[in-house]
Amino acid sequence: xxxxxxxxxxxxxxxxxxxxxxxxxxxxxxxxxxxxxxxxxxxxxxxxxxxxxxxxxxxxxxxxxxxxxxxxxxxxxxxxxxxxxxxxxxxxxxxxxxxxxxxxxxxxxxxxxxxxxxxxxxxxxxxxxxxxxxxxxxxxxxxxxxxxxxxxxxxxxxxxxxxxxxxxxxxxxxxxxxxxxxxxxxxxxxxxxxxxxxxxxxxxxxxxxxxxxxxxxxxxxxxxxxxxxxxxxxxxxxxxxxxxxxxxxxxxxxxxxxxxxxxxxxxxxxxxxxxxxxxxxxxxxxxxxxxxxxxxxxxxxxxxxxxxxxxxxxxxxxxxxxxxxxxxxxxxx
Numbered sequence: 001x002x003x004x005x006x007x008x009x010x011x012x013x014x015x016x017x018x019x020x021x022x023x024x025x026x027x028x029x030x031x032x033x034x035x036x037x038x039x040x041x042x043x044x045x046x047x048x049x050x051x052x053x054x055x056x057x058x059x060x061x062x063x064x065x066x067x068x069x070x071x072x073x074x075x076x077x078x079x080x081x082x083x084x085x086x087x088x089x090x091x092x093x094x095x096x097x098x099x100x101x102x103x104x105x106x107x108x109x110x111x112x113x114x115x116x117x118x119x120x121x122x123x124x125x126x127x128x129x130x131x132x133x134x135x136x137x138x139x140x141x142x143x144x145x146x147x148x149x150x151x152x153x154x155x156x157x158x159x160x161x162x163x164x165x166x167x168x169x170x171x172x173x174x175x176x177x178x179x180x181x182x183x184x185x186x187x188x189x190x191x192x193x194x195x196x197x198x199x200x201x202x203x204x205x206x207x208x209x210x211x212x213x214x215x216x217x218x219x220x221x222x223x224x225x226x227x228x229x230x231x232x233x234x235x236x237x238x239x240x241x242x243x244x245x246x247x248x249x250x251x252x253x254x255x256x257x258x259x260x261x262x263x264x265x266x267x268x269x270x271x272x273x274x275x276x277x278x279x280x281x282x283x284x285x286x287x288x289x290x291x292x293x294x295x296x297x298x299x300x301x302x303x304x305x306x307x308x309x310x311x312x313x314x315x316x317x318x319x320x321x322x323x324x325x326x327x328x329x330x331x332x333x
Contacts, residue, residue: 035083058223061233104173114158251322253292260287270310
């Protein structure tokens with residue numbers, strides 16, 4: 001798509017005191033040390049110590065967890081109350097303008113100008129990031145084709161659907177060939193098929209053009225699907241940080257899925273109650289029980305006995321898979 005070697009001056013990474021510091025893009029993209037942010041009495045970021053590695057990083061947590069606050073700090077738009085933060089080796093507070101020339105950003109909010117054509121909008125933001133007008137025009141057209149809006153590029157943004165507007169936000173974020181792209185809830189407002197297409201597109205862009213991505217989302221299953229790494233926040237606190245392959249996958253316990261039949265009535269409830277009474281850790285969703293608290297064989301035996309006593313029927317029983325949701329449920333309160 002021609003998004004290589006942008007004519008943007010490469011600043012030298014420097015710390016807060018202006019001294020040059022080493023930066024290895026193969027090691028760390030974002031690093032924080034005791035990063036803290038307050039809004040009045042609200043602690044939005046609570047002494048975060050984290051490192052984001054190259055690839056696609058999922059920034060996950062419920063609404064209000066601190067995800068957008070962290071993204072704003074990474075862009076230099078929020079001054080931390082205390083602690084340190086470097087992005088691509090730069091301090092956003094002392095090198096914010098130069099850093100933002102190397103970072104693409106797609107905000108969660110619908111901030112697109114309705115009267116502007118898609119191609120003009122992407123071109124304009126590419127110029128803002130330092131590309132000459134002719135190059136910016138070419139990049140705008142190329143990236144809109146890449147995200148599936150080539151034939152729609154001359155339409156005004158106000159006439160586009162939610163899905164198309166999300167693609168425009170992605171296009172403007174990557175048009176100037178950034179080293180890092182920050183995407184704040186990029187699947188917000190999309191239907192399941194559109195979400196799947198957007199996630200596939202994000203993964204493809206990161207792989208094909210070697211662009212690091214931080215994807216902020218409260219949809220944990222989306223992050224598991226597309227991300228290489230994860231940073232999990234809960235009420236401003238760091239819950240987990242690292243490769244997603246180390247944090248999810250094979251786990252302890254079993255998954256017991258029952259057939260939710262009308263007769264006998266309440267059979268799933270009875271199985272759940274019996275297993276809880278036996279001291280097991282039981283997490284239920286509909287007719288599926290996630291069980292922990294004993295060895296695998298013992299869990300299977302006790303599940304069999306509880307099912308038989310309740311007159312229930314087993315649809316599936318297998319090794320429990322650890323998910324991102326477990327990170328939050330197991331986090332200390």
